[in-house]
Each structure stands twice: as structure tokens, then as C-alpha cells.
Amino acid sequence: MTEAVVLVPLFPALGVLLNLIFSRRMSEAAVGIMACASVGASFLSAVVAVFGLSQMEAGHRAVETILYQWIGSGKFSADVGFLLDPLSSVMILVVTGVAFLIHVYSIGYMHGDPGVRRFFLYMNLFVFAMLLLVLGNSYVILFVGWEGVGLCSYLLIGFWYVKDSAANAGQKAFVVNRIGDFGFLLGMLLIIFNFGTLSFTKVFAEAPHVFNSGDFMVTLITLLMFLGATGKSAQLPLYIWLPDAMEGPTPVSALIHAATMVTAGVYMICRSHVLYDLAPASLVVVATVGCLTAFLAGTIALVQNDIKRVLAYSTVSQLGYMMLAAGVGAYTAAIFHLMTHAFFKALLFLGAGSVIHALHEEQDIRNMGGLRKIMPTTYKTFLIASLAIAGIPPLAGFMSKDEILYSTFNAGMGGWNTILWSLGIFTAFLTAFYMFRLVFKTFHGECRLDPERKKHAHESPPVVTIPLVALAFLSAVGGFLGIPIFLKYNVMHNWMGPLFAKVAQHGGEAAHAAHSLFAELSLMGISVVVATSGILLALIIILFRPGIAESIRQNYSGLYNLFLNKWWVDEMYNAVVIRPLWALSGFFWTEFDGKGIDGTLHGIANGAQVSGGWLSRLQTGFIQNYALTMAIGVAVIMILALF
Amino acid sequence: MGLPEIFFYYFAIMAVVTAGFAVTRPNPVYSVLFLVACFFHVAGLFVLLGAEFLAALQILVQAGALMVLYLFVVFLFNLSEAKSARVVHRQAGFAGIVSLILVALMVIFSVQGVFRGPFRELVRPQTTDNVSFVAGSLFTDFLLPFELASLVLLVVLFGAIVLGKREEGE
């Protein structure tokens, strides 16, 4: 049954092909149904394949299917193949499942848009590329998928390319990702250099024999690949593209920039855990970067007024949590959070899309309010997702986030991990606060809509709300897949533990065994208290005493402006990196290209023409001039003969 | 100063003088006549050098035939009036300088004896008169060029007729 894994990327690819050939003649609805069907079929294949995998003995759950040899160059060869193991199985289920729901949602959301066929083409292409990324059996296939999702991200962010801001956002995303990919490629090249192959099974089998823990080379490799992860997963310093990516249609934001593509970096690190476990220094870097990103993005999300921006920065923040988990060696926790985050973040975005559509493209939360009566289903699902992300038990977010914080607390980083943990806890507080600020401002209170919009505001059609409900269900119960270990049956750990157990050296997996029940419960308690207080604070400030918000804004205007302006990171990049590069390019253009190369070429051409002009004066047409020339020639020869 | 020397200097100076005049007269008829005189003196020089046959040839062919031909053309087309505003070409000055340089060079070469041997040994025994001296070599070693020369003359004959033909209606 695991052979079905081949069908998983095949169906979306088929969808792409059919869309390319036939979509012109198909109706809008038919195109949408075809796209959903291909992803749905992919999901079913994934279920079958994973079920087949589960029938296998734990600890040996790895099925490598090689289709054909793609590159054969001397000693280096790369195959096109798929590796189905616990890690990739979780990923394909999440990707295809969430993607299916979002495709269904898109039928309603993109209704009437002139580019809807193109939309579904890109969406299917994206799913295909993402599946390649997570199913690939080597860094080569992973990278192909990596670039593919980058391309689709660009295409979909700039979907409404007529709009300047959308086109620029797409370009920004692609360029920033490119910078990360540069690091990733260097890392891959170093792997080839050290291992002679990029195949996962071979590299990870040999790594402990080739490298010692803490070797410079393996640290370099892992850091370079992490650079790629910061680009794709929007961490410091390359997160800047994600907020701008909100220019794309909301389903795109939900699928790509919340649930799937941005998790590629996390997946990659978890996949390469063998290498990362051999480079503790890199892991510290990963954890620190992740934690800082989470904190930074959380502060920015506090004060944003565009509903999608808040969610975008929230995504960056939650990705930081995933990186933090990976950095402390808790790979299972990272993937668990990835899964739950996919559920509730996709739901949040889809809910936001529902609101935006209902309010006729209004996105500023200051102009919303009181929508819970007008759009009850959207409100309820949104609320569930917000509770999940804030970390309220027993919803999904609580389980995953708590596990991350617990692992961080227990990690063996000589005290640094405690600082990270406190920052993480504080960010959890921020998360709860800004999410419920969003909820209260959008759905509660008095309605600040302008009257025209209010008249036409209505709940979205079922094709939109049904996916919302499905995701809400998953956000609610998804957490039970990873309930804390003391309750004995932890699906996630049983499923993925053996995969990560092999080279685990510090933190995460090993530490789970040796701890006290008391520590775990009290940490859990702290998380809950922090989350609840965040919600209460939001309740007070936003709903009951709006004046406090105003006074805070005025008294702490420095901080407020810092957060509102995103810590001026974009501006700083502009000044430090972009302007000098532009100036340098301009300089090269005018000096070397303009004067140098063009000048030389023009000069040569000009020279030829001028010298031709001179020489043509020799041909006067007068015979005696020619005779004189001959006489001069003879004289010259005679003079030469004299000496 | 013996007689040969006097004759040499006479012939030489007269040749140069008449040549100079020939080249500088505006009226082409005068030029032709002066050139005829020059040829006579050059023929004298030939005689001094023991080439009587060639001296006779020089007078017969060059002075007699060629110069008469030139005179024919000049008179036939009434070219005796100077038809150009300037006698001397614009490039004359520079040409003069170059010419002077050339002559200086040539004199230097001659004086320095640049053209030194090895000269070919005498092939035929000494004979008393010039005709047999020339003929001995002409009809043996240079027989082919001799025949070809007659061919050349034939071709020139054709050429001149073709070029000088009257067009229809002229």
C-alpha cells in the first residue's frame, strides 16, 4: 500500500497538466472542481500510503521509492525518488489535507475573478512542488521542490500583477528567498564535497562516521542550510517578505504563507537532524534566532491595524517557535506545532478572508466591529482558532506550544535556554493579547463599519464556511495527537520518536524521559496562566476601557512607533543594503558598461571610420599623385638600402 | 683632356640641356623638337660607348618614328595651343623635392659603387663591330624574346587600330 506514495504528487501534477490544456474551455466551476479533485485524490493516496506505512514495524518505517536516475555525472548521481517515513508522512497528510480544504474555499472566494483558472493552475502547481519537497529522498529533489514553491509563491503573491504593490511584493519574496537559497546551495555543495552524494539515506548513515560532534565543517554546512531556512520560513533576517506577501489573495496567504511553504525550512531542519545533532553550535543559533524572531514579530503584531498583517506577523512568530523547538532538539515538537499551526493559522486566514470579502475588501480592523452577529459561523471558527493559537487547553495550540516551551526549559544549553524560555513565555503572552485584540476589534464592540458596507455585509456561502468548520474541528482536537507524555499514549511521539532518536544528544527526546512530573505540570500551568492573562488584558483594554489603549499609545509613543514601523527593519535594509547595491550597479552601468565597454566599441567603430576617412583622401583620382607616391616609395627603399 | 672626353662632355651637357628644355616648354611641339635633339646627343653617347648599331636604331626608331608620330597627333588634333591655365601641376613643389632627393640618392649609389659584381663572364669572343656583337647574343640566347617582341608589335598594331577607330556617325 505504500506504493500509493507515488500517486501523491502525481495527482496535482495531473491537475496542472489538465488545467494547462483544457481550462480555457472549462467553466469556472469546473476548473475549481478539477483542482480540488486532484488535491483530494492526492490526500486519499496519502492516507492509503501512510496507513501502509503504519502497518510496518516501528523503527523500520522507511520506504524509499526510486523512479529513475536523473543525474549521472562521474561519481555523482542523483535519482528522482520518494522517501516515505514518519516525518514525510505527517507532512504529506497536512499538506494535502489543508490544501484540499483551502482549494474548496477558493472556489467560493475567487468566484468571479478573471484569473481564476490561472489561480487554480498555480495552486495545483504549488501543491505538487510542496509534495516533491517533503517526499524527496535527497536534497536534490528537496531543492527542486524548494525552488518550485518559491516560484509558485512569487506567482501567487503577484497574482493581481496589475497592482504595483502586488508585483513588488512578489519580487521581494523571490529575491529575499534567493538570498536564503544561496546559503542552502552552498550547504548542499559542501555536502557533496564531503559525502559525494545528496541522498538522505546515504548522507545520514555516514554522517556520524565522517564528522565528530562540533566539527567546523558540519557546523558550516548546517548554518548555511539554516540561512536557506530563514529565507523560506521567514526568520530573522530574511522574514521581511512575508508581511508584504499579504498582497496575494487570502487563500494563498492561508495555504502558502501559513500552513505549508513557510514550514519547509522547519521540515528541512528536522529532516537533516542527523547533521544538526552533530553541530550543537548551529542548534544554539537556530534556537536563538527562532526565539528572537518569535518575540520581534509578536511585538510588531501588537499594533498592526490590517487584519492580514497581524496574522502575517503571527505566522512569523509561530515559525520562530518551531525553529526554537528544532534548536533545542525537540524535532517532534517542532513538527507537531507545524501541524497544529497549519490548522489554526489556515483557519484564521480563511476566516479573515471571509470577513474581507463580506465587507467588500475592507481590511483595516479599526473600521470593523460587531461582526459576530452578522457572520456567526466565521466568528465562531475564528474564535476557536484564536483560542488555539493563544494556547488554551485542550485546543491544539496548547499541546504543541507547551511541548516546545517544556523542551526549551529542559534543554541543556547551560542556562541560555532559560533565557530563551522566558522570552518564549513572554511571547506567548503577546500572542494571546494580539490575537484577542484582533478578535475583539473585528467581531465585538460597536460596529464601526461605514453604512454602505454594513448593508451588504453577510455571512459567506457554504463553500467558504464548510472548510472553516472542518479546520476548526481539527484545531480543536488535533492536539490530542500529541498529548503530554504522562498520559501514556502520545501518537506523535510514538510515530516519530524512533526517527529522531538515533543521534539525539541533548535536549528534546532524551530529556523527556528523565524529568519530574511536577516540573511538567507546573510549566503547563504557567503557560495557561500566561495565555489567560493575555486574553483578559485584551478584553479589558480593547472592549471595556479603550481609553487605556489611547493613553498607552501616547505615553509609550516611542515603543508604539517602534512596533508600528516594524522596528524599521525594511528601512534599515533599504539604507544599508539596497541603496548601496543600486548605487554600485548604477556605477558599474555608467562607468564600466557605458563608458568602458560601449566607449571601447564606439571608439573602435569611430576609429575605423575616421581612419577610413583619412585613408580615402589618398585616392585623389589624379594620376600624377599616384606617380608621386611611387617615386616616394622608391626613394624610401633606396634610403633603406643605403643603411 | 683628350678628344673622347671633350665629346663626352659635349654630348652629356647638351643632352641634359635639351632634355630640360623639352620638359619645360608649354607648347608641346617645342617639347617634341627639343626631345629629338636630345635623342641625337644620346645617340652620340651611344657611339662613344661603342654601340653604333644601337645609336643608329635610336635615331631611326625613337627620333625618326616616335617623335614624328607625336607630331602627327599634335597637328592632327590641333593640340599645340596650351589648353591648361597652369603649366605646372599643383604638386610640383613637393615633387621637385622628392625628385632631387631621388637623384641625390642615385648619384650616391653610383659613386659608392654599390652595384658591384659579380658580373657574368664574357660569353662570346670579342668581335670588331657592334652589329655582330649584338647579333651574336641576340639570335642565340635571346631568340625567344626576339620573336615575342614581334608579337608585341603585332598586338600593339591591333590595339592602336581598335582604339583609334571612328565610331558610327562621327
Added chain:
Amino acid sequence: MIGLTHYLILSAILFIIGVMGVLMRRNIIVILLSIELILTSVNLNLIAFSHFVNNPTGQVFVFFVLTIAAAEAALGLAILVTLYKNLESINVDDVNQLKG
């Protein structure tokens, strides 16, 4: 004693006079005459060498030079006549259609 050098210098002078005539006169007839002069100076040179080296080759050469000089003069005049018929001028400056 009149030696080879005297004759060489003399022929050089005659040669140059002819060259000057070619380079400096505008009347085509005079140019052609100057060419005859050049050829004559060459003849003188050849005969001088022939005499002083005691070799008939020089004189044989003069024979041919005379022939060719005659041929060239005839053709030159024929061309001159044609030119005159077309251009109405025997000024060499008017024959400049190959000016580039």
C-alpha cells in the same frame, strides 16, 4: 678618364628630368614624352654597363626596350586620342573619375 660612374650619373640626371616631367606637367603629351626620356636614360645606363662589363646582354636589352617604348608610345597616343575625343581636353587633371 670617363668611367662608368660618369655615365651612371648622367643617366640618373636624365632619368630625374624625365620623372620631373611626369610629375610636374599637366599636358598629357608632355607626360608621354617624359616617359620616353626616362626610357632613353635607361638605355644609356644599359649600354654603359654593357660596354664596361664587356657583355652584349645590355645592348640586347636596349633592343627590346626600344621596341617596347615604341609600342607603348603608339598605344599611349591612341588612348590620348580617344580621351581627347571624349573630354575635349588633354589636361591630366581632368582624368580624375576614379577619385575616392
